[in-house]
Amino acid sequence: MRFLHTADWHIGRKLAGYDLLADQQAIFDQLVNVAKAQQVDAIVVAGDLYDRALPNEAAVTLVNQMLLTLNREIGLPTLVISGNHDSAVRLGTGRDWFKSTDLFMNTQLDQAFAPVILGNTQFFLLPYFEPFAARSYFDDDQLTNINLAMQPVIDKMVAAFDPTMKHVLVGHFFAAGSEHSDSETLVNVGGLDAVAVSDLAPFDYVALGHLHNRHALNAEKIQYAGSLLKFSVSEANQEKGVYIVDTDTMTREFVALPPTHDVVHLTASFAELTDPAYYQNLKRDAYIAVTLTDRQVIPNVMSQLREIYPQIVSLDRKNGVEVVQPLETVNADLDPMTLLSDFFEQSTGAGLTDQQCKWAQSTLTQAKEVD
Amino acid sequence: MRFLHTADWHIGRKLAGYDLLADQQAIFDQLVNVAKAQQVDAIVVAGDLYDRALPNEAAVTLVNQMLLTLNREIGLPTLVISGNHDSAVRLGTGRDWFKSTDLFMNTQLDQAFAPVILGNTQFFLLPYFEPFAARSYFDDDQLTNINLAMQPVIDKMVAAFDPTMKHVLVGHFFAAGSEHSDSETLVNVGGLDAVAVSDLAPFDYVALGHLHNRHALNAEKIQYAGSLLKFSVSEANQEKGVYIVDTDTMTREFVALPPTHDVVHLTASFAELTDPAYYQNLKRDAYIAVTLTDRQVIPNVMSQLREIYPQIVSLDRKNGVEVVQPLETVNADLDPMTLLSDFFEQSTGAGLTDQQCKWAQSTLTQAKEVD
Numbered sequence: 001m002r003f004l005h006t007a008d009w010h011i012g013r014k015l016a017g018y019d020l021l022a023d024q025q026a027i028f029d030q031l032v033n034v035a036k037a038q039q040v041d042a043i044v045v046a047g048d049l050y051d052r053a054l055p056n057e058a059a060v061t062l063v064n065q066m067l068l069t070l071n072r073e074i075g076l077p078t079l080v081i082s083g084n085h086d087s088a089v090r091l092g093t094g095r096d097w098f099k100s101t102d103l104f105m106n107t108q109l110d111q112a113f114a115p116v117i118l119g120n121t122q123f124f125l126l127p128y129f130e131p132f133a134a135r136s137y138f139d140d141d142q143l144t145n146i147n148l149a150m151q152p153v154i155d156k157m158v159a160a161f162d163p164t165m166k167h168v169l170v171g172h173f174f175a176a177g178s179e180h181s182d183s184e185t186l187v188n189v190g191g192l193d194a195v196a197v198s199d200l201a202p203f204d205y206v207a208l209g210h211l212h213n214r215h216a217l218n219a220e221k222i223q224y225a226g227s228l229l230k231f232s233v234s235e236a237n238q239e240k241g242v243y244i245v246d247t248d249t250m251t252r253e254f255v256a257l258p259p260t261h262d263v264v265h266l267t268a269s270f271a272e273l274t275d276p277a278y279y280q281n282l283k284r285d286a287y288i289a290v291t292l293t294d295r296q297v298i299p300n301v302m303s304q305l306r307e308i309y310p311q312i313v314s315l316d317r318k319n320g321v322e323v324v325q326p327l328e329t330v331n332a333d334l335d336p337m338t339l340l341s342d343f344f345e346q347s348t349g350a351g352l353t354d355q356q357c358k359w360a361q362s363t364l365t366q367a368k369e370v371d
Numbered sequence: 372m373r374f375l376h377t378a379d380w381h382i383g384r385k386l387a388g389y390d391l392l393a394d395q396q397a398i399f400d401q402l403v404n405v406a407k408a409q410q411v412d413a414i415v416v417a418g419d420l421y422d423r424a425l426p427n428e429a430a431v432t433l434v435n436q437m438l439l440t441l442n443r444e445i446g447l448p449t450l451v452i453s454g455n456h457d458s459a460v461r462l463g464t465g466r467d468w469f470k471s472t473d474l475f476m477n478t479q480l481d482q483a484f485a486p487v488i489l490g491n492t493q494f495f496l497l498p499y500f501e502p503f504a505a506r507s508y509f510d511d512d513q514l515t516n517i518n519l520a521m522q523p524v525i526d527k528m529v530a531a532f533d534p535t536m537k538h539v540l541v542g543h544f545f546a547a548g549s550e551h552s553d554s555e556t557l558v559n560v561g562g563l564d565a566v567a568v569s570d571l572a573p574f575d576y577v578a579l580g581h582l583h584n585r586h587a588l589n590a591e592k593i594q595y596a597g598s599l600l601k602f603s604v605s606e607a608n609q610e611k612g613v614y615i616v617d618t619d620t621m622t623r624e625f626v627a628l629p630p631t632h633d634v635v636h637l638t639a640s641f642a643e644l645t646d647p648a649y650y651q652n653l654k655r656d657a658y659i660a661v662t663l664t665d666r667q668v669i670p671n672v673m674s675q676l677r678e679i680y681p682q683i684v685s686l687d688r689k690n691g692v693e694v695v696q697p698l699e700t701v702n703a704d705l706d707p708m709t710l711l712s713d714f715f716e717q718s719t720g721a722g723l724t725d726q727q728c729k730w731a732q733s734t735l736t737q738a739k740e741v742d
Binding site: 072089090093096 | 432
């Protein structure tokens with residue numbers, strides 16, 4: 001059988017104050033098209049459907065609609081676990097009814113040991129859990145970290161293996177280390193808070209969520225889906241999408257999903273950025289991080305750039321700002337308040353607030369009195 | 372057929388700071404026993420399952436468990452609408468799956484016009500809605516209040532009536548007026564924010580939620596279920612419970628549900644209240660409102676009473692407090708601060724906080740300096 005592996009939707013997340021809900025809806029529509037075109041037999045969502053435990057109503061509406069679309073409208077078995085950003089209780093609402101249409105939603109550790117069987121495959125749906133949940137479930141005080149806690153979890157799953165079937169683990173945790181469990185490596189990349197990849201060897205495939213970079217782990221049978229959207233400028237060069245996994249051949253294929261508004265990092269001079277020859281072929285409605293190569297002060301730099309690039313998410317300088325005019329040659333026509341607010345805007349990319357203006361005025365007045 | 376009519380669970384509500392969750396669980400267990408003993412064919416919950424739109428996880432856990440118990444464990448068709456305290460979006464999560472086991476959950480106006488048919492009866496499940504929802508749904512700007520908005524709602528339901536069946540409306544609104552629609556009466560009891568009971572005449576029974584006193588409306592075919600618990604001292608004398616409605620005979624029977632901890636209003640002197648002969652037959656773990664008949668100052672009155680009645684929700688005086696000692700005969704052994712804090716405690720039923728003590732000390736010091 002073939003399934004689509006996705007994770008880390010983080011519905012309700014914002015990027016530098018911009019609401020991503022419409023982008024999240026649009027990328028999900030693409031995911032649905034891929035599921036149809038690839039004729040998959042099931043959908044796997046490996047946690048963090050929501051960005052927060054207490055999502056707002058718009059986010060709840062969208063996630064409800066997404067699950068409805070996958071499971072009821074295109075009618076696919078849908079296998080979901082909660083991630084660390086989800087509230088297990090809230091996401092689990094309706095769980096006992098969802099099974100009626102093969103929507104399997106696990107949000108508690110004790111639900112993870114009865115596999116969901118689809119085609120030739122046993123799926124073990126392991127929600128995000130804290131070590132204390134394992135201590136309680138296994139009545140074992142020794143399970144003080146996630147690496148230790150995962151041992152009895154996997155043992156119990158292996159005990160439920162049907163040897164005639166394939167075995168897929170769906171999880172939401174930090175997996176690390178080489179395939180051969182080099183403990184030094186493990187310590188280096190996260191220590192006891194990480195699950196050693198060698199412990200995951202019993203499974204034919206491990207469909208993970210948690211890390212937003214799908215290349216975060218390079219392992220033959222273990223794959224992070226990555227997030228559906230870029231959630232920070234540091235992800236600007238990551239390609240986002242979903243995996244299509246074939247459990248007959250145990251191979252996987254990545255399908256990229258281009259976003260409505262990309263996250264782009266532009267490093268250029270102000271003159272370049274404002275030159276139509278430079279920007280006419282750019283998607284200027286992207287979420288854009290700007291790194292200016294100029295060193296000189298540029299008045300109203302942010303508002304000038306926003307006229308061309310309406311969704312700037314950050315502005316910094318590659319080489320710092322040069323004070324081009326020594327103090328003794330300051331333009332005497334400009335009053336101290338104007339100089340200060342220009343400097344502030346060029347340094348921070350934002351204008352002074354009313355309150356900041358008042359503080360500055362009052363301080364300048366005091367300084368003048370001391371003069 | 373016979374159904375159990377309940378409403379206004381308000382799960383998550385507190386009473387004077389006391390968490391009612393355990394009491395709510397216990398009264399619900401009684402409701403389940405009544406449903407079993409009465410062999411009803413369905414459960415009707417007429418809104419306000421939650422006390423707030425954003426309930427905490429403990430409240431979500433309990434409501435989820437309550438619906439699971441009614442619909443899956445005792446296996447009854449369960450008909451639910453959202454009330455004004457519920458979030459329609461959050462309560463509606465899972466709705467499309469609930470129908471698989473005859474859990475019908477309506478949280479939006481447009482869902483109200485397709486009746487649920489059980490036995491000989493059409494049930495119209497009308498969630499709480501604002502007039503703007505009706506203006507939008509009917510594309511009619513004239514529907515500026517709930518009384519006007521209800522007209523097309525009822526007309527549309529009547530158009531769906533099967534004349535061979537009984538017709539039950541489940542609603543969550545303020546109904547008022549006499550059976551003969553005396554408009555003066557209507558204006559007196561709430562005006563345009565109320566639905567005239569005469570407009571509800573097409574239905575064989577109207578199962579309402581919203582008002583917590585089941586006697587709030589006295590009408591032949593319209594009934595408030597009332598809340599399951601007393602949520603304020605003003606409800607101390609109300610009997611709480613559920614209705615069992617028979618749609619063959621269109622008769623209803625009230626079944627009282629005694630709470631684990633009653634809300635009781637005691638009016639007595641301090642001497643009586645602290646006399647074992649008085650309290651030995653009282654359920655002292657009730658939520659108790661105390662009205663003292665004494666007029667004299669009683670030191671540490673609240674802490675003394677709480678030793679006998681651990682859950683006091685309010686304390687007041689029937690006849691005020693008498694200053695028994697004229698100022699000139701004040702016990703000179705007591706310093707002003709002690710006098711003040713005694714007086715404060717006797718007046719308010721609570722001691723001074725640390726901050727209040729500081730304010731008092733500082734003011735008394737200033738007063739002394741003026742002397």
